[in-house]
Amino acid sequence: MAKDIERTADVQSKKSKRIDLIVFILLCIGAVAMVFPLVYMVCASFMTKNQILSATFSIIPDPVKTGKYAEVLAKPEFLRGVRNTLLVEIPVLIVGGFTSSLAAFSFSKLNFKGKNGIFLGFLATMMIPFAVVMIPQYVMFTRMGLTNSLLPLILPGMFGNVSCIFFLRQNLTSIPSALVEAAKIDGCGYFKMYYAIFLPLMKGALMTQIILWFMGIWNDYLAPTIFVSKDKWYTLQVVIRQFNSSYAVNSDYPLIMAASVLSMIPTLALFFFFQRYIIESMALSGVKG
Numbered sequence: 001m002a003k004d005i006e007r008t009a010d011v012q013s014k015k016s017k018r019i020d021l022i023v024f025i026l027l028c029i030g031a032v033a034m035v036f037p038l039v040y041m042v043c044a045s046f047m048t049k050n051q052i053l054s055a056t057f058s059i060i061p062d063p064v065k066t067g068k069y070a071e072v073l074a075k076p077e078f079l080r081g082v083r084n085t086l087l088v089e090i091p092v093l094i095v096g097g098f099t100s101s102l103a104a105f106s107f108s109k110l111n112f113k114g115k116n117g118i119f120l121g122f123l124a125t126m127m128i129p130f131a132v133v134m135i136p137q138y139v140m141f142t143r144m145g146l147t148n149s150l151l152p153l154i155l156p157g158m159f160g161n162v163s164c165i166f167f168l169r170q171n172l173t174s175i176p177s178a179l180v181e182a183a184k185i186d187g188c189g190y191f192k193m194y195y196a197i198f199l200p201l202m203k204g205a206l207m208t209q210i211i212l213w214f215m216g217i218w219n220d221y222l223a224p225t226i227f228v229s230k231d232k233w234y235t236l237q238v239v240i241r242q243f244n245s246s247y248a249v250n251s252d253y254p255l256i257m258a259a260s261v262l263s264m265i266p267t268l269a270l271f272f273f274f275q276r277y278i279i280e281s282m283a284l285s286g287v288k289g
Contacts (some may be wrong), residue, residue, distance in 0.1 A: 042257075042261055045258040052253045052254065080234070085217070096158050218267055244256050
């Protein structure tokens with residue numbers, strides 16, 4: 001009997017190891033498939049046009065050319081795209097971060113009529129894709145005379161971000177509500193309670209959400225394409241699209257690849273530098289409630 005149990009355990013152990021090995025191989029294949037285009041983009045930015053167009057496929061630059069990076073940085077439209085993107089980022093992240101954290105504090109620690117219903121209404125908007133609302137937004141901003149400027153990209157974000165409000169509210173649920181009562185006894189108003197007590201306690205989660213928000217705005221392509229049609233207000237991703245349409249005709253793919261690599265450096269640097277905080281914040285926000 002004991003031998004049969006032992007034999008069954010060995011069979012199950014071997015079967016489990018085979019399954020783990022198969023899963024590991026499949027995950028490795030998936031990882032290579034996802035990372036390879038990124039690796040090729042970086043390598044292609046150092047290649048010559050002839051090597052990219054050659055019938056012989058290779059990912060190793062021969063010879064290595066770095067001049068395309070200097071060429072991209074010398075183009076005024078690329079630098080203008082970076083400037084315009086930062087002009088959107090700065091007010092949205094500062095004002096939007098403030099309004100989002102204030103809303104999260106209100107939904108988490110204050111009691112008012114219809115709080116849960118309003119919050120569920122906010123969450124419901126997360127299920128609506130941008131493609132559904134982009135035409136009504138375009139009509140609205142056109143009638144307000146705000147299109148062909150950066151304002152349609154800035155104004156909505158300054159009123160807060162639903163995802164940011166949700167995660168910050170989840171983070172605040174771990175903080176005892178008794179602090180609110182204690183602050184009331186000490187004579188604190190709600191706004192003073194927010195910035196003196198709760199804002200410092202959620203600054204880690206807030207910074208994490210601002211970093212993720214920065215990445216989203218930096219990589220946004222669809223909204224600037226819809227709302228902005230003047231070259232002088234193009235954001236970085238739209239400028240890269242313009243590079244693609246302008247230089248692909250001449251097969252200058254190394255320049256397009258170099259511009260793409262330069263555009264992703266800030267987001268990659270932010271993610272790798274703050275990845276531990278991002279993962280921890282999202283994990284904690286997911287389990288608190």
